Amino acid sequence: MTAALLTLADSRLPAGGHAHSGGVEQAIAAGVVHDPGSLATFLRRRLTTAGVVAAGLAAAACAGADPAVLDAEADARTPSPALRAASRQQGRGLVRVGRLAWPSGSWDALPAQPHHPVALGVAAAAGGLTPRDAARAAAYLSVSGPATAAQRLLAMDPLTVAAVTARLAPEIDAAADSATGELPAPTDPLLDLLAEVHAARKDRFFAS
Amino acid sequence: MPPDHNLDDYVDPYPPGHRRGGPLRVGLGGPVGSGKTALAAALCRTLGAEYDLAVVTNDIYTTEDADFLRRNAVLPDDRIEAVQTGCCPHTAIRDDITANLDAVELLESRHPGLELVLVESGGDNLTASFSYGLVDVQVFVIDVAGGDKVPRKGGPGVTAADLLVVNKTDLAPMVGADLDVMRRDSAAVRKGRPTHLISLREDPSAATVAEWVREQVRARALSHA
Numbered sequence: 001m002t003a004a005l006l007t008l009a010d011s012r013l014p015a016g017g018h019a020h021s022g023g024v025e026q027a028i029a030a031g032v033v034h035d036p037g038s039l040a041t042f043l044r045r046r047l048t049t050a051g052v053v054a055a056g057l058a059a060a061a062c063a064g065a066d067p068a069v070l071d072a073e074a075d076a077r078t079p080s081p082a083l084r085a086a087s088r089q090q091g092r093g094l095v096r097v098g099r100l101a102w103p104s105g106s107w108d109a110l111p112a113q114p115h116h117p118v119a120l121g122v123a124a125a126a127g128g129l130t131p132r133d134a135a136r137a138a139a140y141l142s143v144s145g146p147a148t149a150a151q152r153l154l155a156m157d158p159l160t161v162a163a164v165t166a167r168l169a170p171e172i173d174a175a176a177d178s179a180t181g182e183l184p185a186p187t188d189p190l191l192d193l194l195a196e197v198h199a200a201r202k203d204r205f206f207a208s
Numbered sequence: 209m210p211p212d213h214n215l216d217d218y219v220d221p222y223p224p225g226h227r228r229g230g231p232l233r234v235g236l237g238g239p240v241g242s243g244k245t246a247l248a249a250a251l252c253r254t255l256g257a258e259y260d261l262a263v264v265t266n267d268i269y270t271t272e273d274a275d276f277l278r279r280n281a282v283l284p285d286d287r288i289e290a291v292q293t294g295c296c297p298h299t300a301i302r303d304d305i306t307a308n309l310d311a312v313e314l315l316e317s318r319h320p321g322l323e324l325v326l327v328e329s330g331g332d333n334l335t336a337s338f339s340y341g342l343v344d345v346q347v348f349v350i351d352v353a354g355g356d357k358v359p360r361k362g363g364p365g366v367t368a369a370d371l372l373v374v375n376k377t378d379l380a381p382m383v384g385a386d387l388d389v390m391r392r393d394s395a396a397v398r399k400g401r402p403t404h405l406i407s408l409r410e411d412p413s414a415a416t417v418a419e420w421v422r423e424q425v426r427a428r429a430l431s432h433a
Contacts, residue, residue, distance in 0.1 A: 089310065152296070
């Protein structure tokens, strides 16, 4: 069980996550994130909004809820068109590798470009994991991607960034557990706005 | 023969999941400024009338290369896709090819008769190489001005690419580069794989490289016949 969860949450799983900054590229451009402290604040804020939403959706998808319904629920919880597109892009990437990694008939129930958390839940189920595992993977991924992006963009000390992420572990677990069995809907207008401004830029390294 | 050696019933447990036929995909990699975009433009000009073709660019920061191709009217807009690489041009063509696969598949769905896709990497270093999950064959482009020691230094691009292109031969006298040394060193490290010494300035059609691409298209068509 644990090995499948580690594989699913591994940043080296070729699902396309490395090209997404989770809003951190624009947060850096706006001056919101500039050092380890402000990065931790950003990650905590993302975890308790987008992360919790993703965790709830992933757990529900893993538990066998109708993916089409969850996909609509994800749309309703993602007001920013740019973030919807980014989520669907990553969902598509995860389906591509997930189908090969964890063969299962349940992939066929997904829309062509599902929201990432929905695809993550299906992958977790196909890998023999529990809804709680799926939620934890979703919550962890909501901070691990942006943390790495900040490290690259600000040339931060990778050891410090690892410490920032590691010290968030209890909060990540708590956020995931609180979302399991629910479909929470907290939003963060700042993340939505950053995403829209970012999508309109031509000079960006990251897709989102 | 023991029963578990019966290969008649063998089923490949790892079928190539995301690839079913489709156009020949050619990777164009190499260091910054060696002429990857110029080569892509030349191939588009020379082969555009022969093949249904499209290009994916992997600029590290901007849409400069895609804009160059558009500006030179080499290809219409709907045949060029640019991907973001998250500060890691290398990752995007080798370790996690998702964004590039998305771009190629988008072009394939937009142009169902597509026969050839050029995937141009962001400028990288001598260790850059494409995953064969993304491309069928790859071309590594270096240039004479980078120094005639480059082939000897090797690296996966120089040694293992299906075609090595040494561009800007017209600059050799100006930069004191010995083309014979480059030719000899390339042959030594590439173990029979082809190397083309060209000057896109003197031959903007990239005739020899275009002919090599034609051979690859034909070989792929035969292998899927």
